[in-house]
Amino acid sequence: MNTLAHLFIFPLKQRIAILASGAGSNARGIIAHFKKSESIEIGLIVSNNREAGVLQIGKENQIPTFILTKDHFIESSAFLDELHKANISFIVLAGFLWRVPKSLVLAYPNAIVNIHPALLPKYGGKGMYGHFVHEAVHANNETESGITVHFVNEHYDEGNIIFQERVALDNTDTPLTIEQKVRALELEHYATVIENILNDRQ
Numbered sequence: 144m145n146t147l148a149h150l151f152i153f154p155l156k157q158r159i160a161i162l163a164s165g166a167g168s169n170a171r172g173i174i175a176h177f178k179k180s181e182s183i184e185i186g187l188i189v190s191n192n193r194e195a196g197v198l199q200i201g202k203e204n205q206i207p208t209f210i211l212t213k214d215h216f217i218e219s220s221a222f223l224d225e226l227h228k229a230n231i232s233f234i235v236l237a238g239f240l241w242r243v244p245k246s247l248v249l250a251y252p253n254a255i256v257n258i259h260p261a262l263l264p265k266y267g268g269k270g271m272y273g274h275f276v277h278e279a280v281h282a283n284n285e286t287e288s289g290i291t292v293h294f295v296n297e298h299y300d301e302g303n304i305i306f307q308e309r310v311a312l313d314n315t316d317t318p319l320t321i322e323q324k325v326r327a328l329e330l331e332h333y334a335t336v337i338e339n340i341l342n343d344r345q
């Protein structure tokens with residue numbers, strides 16, 4: 144079979160790199176969602192933290208992993224080379240704590256997304272991640288929280304918003320129950336939002 148016929152029968156999949164710094168529950172959900180996809184696959188799991196649970200999840204799913212250093216990320220083209228070698232066309236941040244450098248934003252225009260565990264523009268910016276977000280939401284007696292999926296630019300949590308979903312809070316909620324409610328929304332929606340974006344790009 145020639146290459147053209149092969150491509151027609153087996154079109155190239157869009158390949159995602161997931162960047163994560165922690166346990167990786169979102170990454171696990173996204174991997175499971177695309178496991179049987181004929182058009183999208185997870186090609187690389189990347190972490191800045193050697194101890195991150197997400198690396199184990201990558202290994203369990205036979206997905207190549209890559210440990211990022213500040214030098215790779217900010218000062219050299221090593222990371223971009225790695226992404227190109229793995230044919231990555233889309234980048235998903237899932238609990239990734241470093242700010243994305245402008246060079247990466249320019250190399251992947253409108254092709255990097257992040258999930259934030261609150262309703263941006265509230266509770267975003269440097270230092271606002273994970274439990275810090277839920278503690279702040281609780282301290283302010285908010286009556287709702289939620290999730291925001293947005294395109295990534297070189298500023299923390301400031302790119303165009305793609306999707307939000309809300310959840311009601313009441314005065315019995317604690318930072319922990321807020322986190323649980325928000326986590327449930329993340330696992331319900333993030334992979335589908337990514338799939339919709341990628342299908343629109345085809």
Ligand code: GAR
Pocket residue numbers: 163164165166167168169170237238239258259260271272273276326329
């Ligand atoms: C998620 O709740 C994600 O929204 C949040 O970190 C958690 C990672 O959990 N991201 C941020 O706070 C980014 N500012 P996970 O590693 O289990 O997916």
